[in-house]
Amino acid sequence: MEIDDTGLAKRIRQNVLDILDLWASKDHQLKYQESVPIAQVSAELFCQWADDLYHPESTQFKMAFSEKERAILTDFDKKFNYISDNTLKNLPDIENFVKTSEWKFINQAAIETLKKLRLPTITIEKRSY
Numbered sequence: 001m002e003i004d005d006t007g008l009a010k011r012i013r014q015n016v017l018d019i020l021d022l023w024a025s026k027d028h029q030l031k032y033q034e035s036v037p038i039a040q041v042s043a044e045l046f047c048q049w050a051d052d053l054y055h056p057e058s059t060q061f062k063m064a065f066s067e068k069e070r071a072i073l074t075d076f077d078k079k080f081n082y083i084s085d086n087t088l089k090n091l092p093d094i095e096n097f098v099k100t101s102e103w104k105f106i107n108q109a110a111i112e113t114l115k116k117l118r119l120p121t122i123t124i125e126k127r128s129y
Contacts, residue, residue, distance in 0.1 A: 012064045013064035015052075046087075
């Protein structure tokens, strides 16, 4: 079944909000690692944002977020890239990564981004890993 642009935009929006919610919660990240022990959650957090989800120039992304929301997401992306560019290529496992200043920086940026978007955080029970 094909999905139209509106449906894809809704899916993109939810996925972007989900990864921000995941970045915003140490508990969710640790629970993710616990429930999927073969995953390298530290690396997945970076890949999901940079490779899979944040494509601000796509038509569907522009449909998913208002201009104001895209500006807020661009600010998060700048902070994300700063950390990504200055973090070791061999990320520690999530249990150790959450203890770093880099993790704390991006965690706080995600929390602030969600607040600016004025969206409640999504609970772990709604996730499917």
